[in-house]
Structures are given as structure tokens and as C-alpha cells.
Amino acid sequence: MKNYDIIYFDIDDTLFDFTISEQEAFKKVFSKYNLLNNLKLYEKSYREINKVLWEDLERGKISLVELGSERFRRLFLEHELEMDAVVFNQDYLKFLGQQTYLVQGAEKVIEALSHKRLAIITNGYTDVQTSRINHSFLEGKFEHIIISESTGFQKPQAEIFDYAFNKLQITEKSNVLMVGDSLTSDIQGGINYGIDTCWFNPKYKENTTNLKPTYEINQLEHLLQIVK
Structure with a gap:
């Protein structure tokens, strides 16, 4: 001591508890855009993409602003979804800010x-x-x-x-x-x-x-x- x-x-x-907070925000934003089908698959891909980008952030390879939309841009590209990654990330962050x-x-x-x-x-x-x-x-x-x-x-x-x-x-x-x-x-x-x-x-x-x-x-x- x-x-x-x-x-x-x-x-x-x-x-x-960020795991619960992230899951709740993720579900809410995908629900807003009527994308709840295959949510588990999207979530799995997102976690893998997000992990790599946060490691890049710690190494100074990417900025926080870039990270936000880039994770969804890569996710939408991987699953062939026609979505605006910048707007989607803004909505996601709003939902995340509500989780306590x-x-x-x-x-x-x-x-x-x-x-x-x-x-x-x-x-x-x-x-x-x-x-x-x-x-x-x-x-x-x-x-x-x-x-x-x-x-x-x-x-x-x-x-x-x-x-x-x-x-x-x-x-x-x-x-x-x-x-x-x-x-x-x-x-x-x-x-x-x-x-x-x-x-x-x-x-x-x-x-x-x-x-x-x-x-x-x-x-x-x-x-x-x-x-x-």
C-alpha cells in the first residue's frame, strides 16, 4: 500500500463498461437506418476494423476525426452497403454519448x-x-x-x-x-x-x-x- x-x-x-455502451449505440444507429438484419455480422466486422484503427491512432498513423468515419467506410465497403460514413458516424456518436x-x-x-x-x-x-x-x-x-x-x-x-x-x-x-x-x-x-x-x-x-x-x-x- x-x-x-x-x-x-x-x-x-x-x-x-464500454462493451455494453458500444453494443447499445451500435444497435440504435443501425436500427435508425433499418439495418438490423445481419447486425451480429456487422458488429463482428466493426470490432475488427475499429481495433486496428484505434491501434493506428495510438501510433499516430490516423487522427481521431479520420478514425470515426473511416471505420464505417470500411465496414460499408466490406458489406456492400450504400451509406454515408460521415453522417452515420455522427449519429453513432450521439447514441454513444447517451450510454452511462x-x-x-x-x-x-x-x-x-x-x-x-x-x-x-x-x-x-x-x-x-x-x-x-x-x-x-x-x-x-x-x-x-x-x-x-x-x-x-x-x-x-x-x-x-x-x-x-x-x-x-x-x-x-x-x-x-x-x-x-x-x-x-x-x-x-x-x-x-x-x-x-x-x-x-x-x-x-x-x-x-x-x-x-x-x-x-x-x-x-x-x-x-x-x-x-
Whole structure:
């Protein structure tokens, strides 16, 4: 147990259950365009396409704006659907911004750590993330909410951590902890920046990388055993 004064949280699949949120938004947007037939097939293709594009984003190969419509452009091309990918993505993001499903234990952990300085660092769209937070239990629980689209940088880039440290006026790294579910984004970014990291791994995924998080937890509540 260590006395961390400042804790940065990732949001998707760390505090929000993004899998459920994504499924709900995906179903709603495809329903709007009367494309519910073969939804499971579209969803499978989308996940594969989206995963590749988000990895490209982390490597700086594509911008967030490009990613949004490109994932649907590729999906529609693969399944021979005549749709406007830009408009479709805009509608999808609106539906996504309405989803506020929390990971089990999120409320308990945030309440228990309310005496700490808490902030969010998330890769994503400003309007979507802000809407989800403002319509959930998480509203008002964080000193700052740092969103990649607003900063122009994304995890694991050092610049987004520079931005976050500047926002909270932090000069000492030893009492800062980064908590997140992504090894390549949250953990890689934290390690590169020289701060302690906690990998939230509820599905017991194998760590096939060379990254060594300071801590690993499988339930969010176990974070309370780490933070003094």
C-alpha cells in the first residue's frame, strides 16, 4: 500500500463498461437506418476494423476525426452497403454519448477515494465523453477531465501527460498513479512518463508485451488495497 495523492483514471472499460455502451449505440444507429438484419455480422466486422484503427491512432498513423468515419467506410465497403460514413458516424456518436453503464465497483471506488485528487485521462471524443460523464454518477467527481480530442494528443503520447500534469500543477511524479485497462495506451503511457501504473484486467488477459505495470488488479475494488 502506498500513499498516492493523485490518481488518473482511464474511463472506457475502466470506469464505464464500454462493451455494453458500444453494443447499445451500435444497435440504435443501425436500427435508425433499418439495418438490423445481419447486425451480429456487422458488429463482428466493426470490432475488427475499429481495433486496428484505434491501434493506428495510438501510433499516430490516423487522427481521431479520420478514425470515426473511416471505420464505417470500411465496414460499408466490406458489406456492400450504400451509406454515408460521415453522417452515420455522427449519429453513432450521439447514441454513444447517451450510454452511462458503469463497471462493477466504480461507484464504490470513486466514493472511497473522494479525499484524493482524482482526474480522468481518456482517448476519445470530447462531446461523447463529456455527455456520458455528465449524465452519470461520475459527474463532479473529478478535478479535471482530460480528453484526447481536446488536447490534440492521445495516450500513450507524453504530451497528453504533460497537459494533465500542467492542469493539476503536479511537479512530483512519485505520488501519482495511472489506472487503466489498456496496456498499450494507459500502461505504456504511464511507464514512459515515469509514473506508477495499475493495469485493470478483469478478463484475466495474458500480458504478451514487455510492459510491466506496477500493479495488476482484476476487480476495481482491489484498487483500494493499493492506494493508502
